[in-house]
Amino acid sequence: MTDSKRVDAIVIGSGAGGAVTAMTLAGAGMSVAVLEEGANVPRREYGKSSPEGMAQLFRRSGMTPILGRVPIGFVEGRCVGGSTEVNSGFWHRAPREVLLSWQSRFDLQGATESELVPHYEWAEQRLSVSPYPGEWPKSTKLFQRGIDAMGWAVREIPRTAPGCQSANTCASGCASGKKQGMSQGLLPEAKAAGANILSHCRVKLLLRQGRRVTGVLAEITRDNGSVELVRIDADHVFVCAGASQTPTLLRQSGLRYKVGDQLRLHPMLKLTARFPQPVNAQNSVLPLLQVNEFWPEISLGGAYFSSGHLAFLLGDNWPQLSMEMEHQNHFASYYVAVRGNGRGSVRPSALGNGDTALRYDLSVDDLRSMSRGVARLATLLLAAGAEAVYPAIRSIPVIRTELDAVRWLTELLPAKDLSLTTVHAFSSCPMGEQAGLTAANSYGRVHHVDNLYVNDASMLPDSPGVNPQGTVMALARRNALHFVDSL
Ligand SMILES: Cc1cc2nc3c(=O)[nH]c(=O)nc-3n(C[C@H](O)[C@H](O)[C@H](O)COP(=O)(O)OP(=O)(O)OC[C@H]3O[C@@H](n4cnc5c(N)ncnc54)[C@H](O)[C@@H]3O)c2cc1C
Structure with a gap:
């Protein structure tokens, strides 16, 4: 020492x-x-979504497990x-x-x-918190179209990225330095x-x-x-x-x-949507709107998109869905986030290696809100013109019709099959x-x-x-x- x-x-x-x-x-x-x-990390090294880039900027390369009845992947910077x-x-x-x-x-x-x-x-x-400076990208316009069809309350959320150049590198460090x-x-x-x-x-x-x-x-x-x-x-x-x-x-x-003793989260579930026209979401900033009609329990918004993320999200049902990667330019990603009220905790790992053991048990309210959120987001995306919506749920590979989607307004999703993540703890x-x-x-x-x-x-x-x-x-x-x- x-x-x-x-x-x-x-x-x-x-x-x-x-x-x-x-x-x-x-x-x-x-x-x-x-x-x-x-x-x-110097700015010249920002913008790399490679495994090395992830390892440099994120704890555990962005994959910290939160254990519980339904495990949740926690993403945080380091x-x-x-x-x-x-x-x-x-x-x-x-x-x-x-x-x-x-x-x-x-x-x-x-x-x-x-x-x-x-x-x-x-x-x-x-x-310099401000609205996005340019014309909305397609993934935002499509989201707006679905929201209009549903007639729900919506807001463009201001960001900490004045002069954003829509390079889609938020998650790997903003290479332009605008964020x-x-x-x-x-x-x-x-x-x-x-x-x-x-x-x-x-x-x-x-x-x-x-x-x-x-x-x-x-x-x-x-x-x-x-x-x-x-x-x-x-x-x-x-x-x-x-x-x-x-x-x-x-x-x-x-x-x-x-x-x-009281870890709280916004558990999230992603849905990817395939549209008939190219969206090229990998080349633009993520969708800029949030639906606040169902706040505070449920928010619907836009998620970061890249080919790697698409593969990851389709991965829950890879044998049936892997061929969708050929259409990746037609996809965009969105999320349902719920204001969790389940019980969570943080403890030093019992292994004594300085690691952390995170636990969160999804409550029945969480699951109900998540089910309704999936119903609503899937309906919205189909109303926006999506041909198919793929939730990150193992037993539900695809939702093709609004009638299929609204089923989850009253039924509970199968908790054990949800691939949940969170970036808010x-x-x-x-x-x-x-x-x-x-x-x-x-x-x-x-x-x-x-x-x-x-x-x-x-x-x-x-x-x-x-x-x-x-x-x-x-x-x-x-x-x-x-x-x-x-x-
Ligand atoms: C991918 C992603 C997207 C998000 N999007 C949004 C968004 O759009 N809007 C929004 O409001 N929020 C967003 N958030 C959440 C927001 O960034 C966090 O809530 C916020 O940064 C938390 O601030 P903090 O100071 O608590 O922790 P952090 O900003 O995470 O900082 C904690 C720091 O402490 C360091 N540290 C930890 N342990 C030690 C130790 N023992 N010794 C020394 N250093 C240590 C870590 O390495 C880390 O750098 C997002 C988060 C992520 C990961």
Whole structure:
């Protein structure tokens, strides 16, 4: 182990929560070390959807299992900038109803709609959140046609990608630099304010003395592959390692009170649709609309598309469907996401290897919402002119008619056959004054520890029902400013 170093504040993780925290603290004149497990991938290497690209930017190459009665594939970033480097950039504010319910159930203070507005506005201005600048691509226009036919409420969702060039590389890092991942603006700004950003630096343990955290033990992997264990001391520690890793680190460090007991997700199921005309979805940005007619329980929207993803989605019924790959230019992908209320947990793996064991049991409500969502999305796509719709469900290879689709409005899909994924996880260290339900107070300070904070997606008291990045950033800024003001 090398000599220890000392800073005012350590920020663990450089994603949506970590970047905002680092920038705010460094901007207030504190010495800050940002410790990021993943690589600092240069922009020239973005846009590669190769296995190497996936391994560079994602945890477990984008395939982390969430175990449960129906297993779910969890996709999250692991690089400088975290998941914001690989996400689609869709931007939402948490709806008023969600904020009110957080206040009522968790006694979350200081997070009313009007209190959060300045923080959302700050983030929206920093990331130039705006509608897609060009003409909608075909996959969006077809979606709109189906929505019009159904007469449902819809919104074009603004994105963190001003000047988007429709290169369809959101999921492998935006090669044009238009998408405002944290590596684009906020982390450089934190650096300019003096923050030291260390990549390939995985925090293994929080060091504690009584009610205080004194620093961390971290492993730094050098360019030659050698691994060095370092101790970094700090007056304050902010854990922003994401909903799966923050509770793991806390628990590994002996902090268990309400930590990792409530993992919430938006379980997703993809449907691919084959249209009579070429769509060339692989050459354009993903569909830009979301149907909010059935919110908050069900959202319907557009999914990232590539040949590899199409093969993966058809893979559930590959013997019958593999020949569809010949028509891949006629396909586009869409999703059903439900606001899950099943029970989930995060624990360090029992193997003791530092890995994480994630569990989520789909509730009956989840399954009902998913079934209705599949019925509605399939109907919409058929009404848009799709010749066939292929859900990622093993026993249902294809839906060809609207009458076949609406069956799932009243029947439940076969749970064991669903190929579910998610890119939205939160609430594994919920915050609020209801100590019996929360791991941290209303401003993210972990209960029973004086100088330890969670400031990432894990702090959301419950599922927001909409894309979470905006709310993670708004709450992270509010918490960081509250902390700075209290010094
Ligand atoms: C493919 C994809 C698409 C998405 N699309 C959208 C979208 O369109 N809109 C939206 O709002 N949201 C989207 N999301 C979700 C959104 O990006 C996340 O909710 C948000 O980034 C969470 O922020 P965070 O700070 O909690 O975690 P992250 O941004 O994931 O950052 C956590 C960071 O901590 C690091 N870390 C973890 N453990 C350690 C450790 N022990 N030591 C050091 N570092 C560690 C990780 O490597 C990671 O870089 C998407 C996510 C994905 C993966």
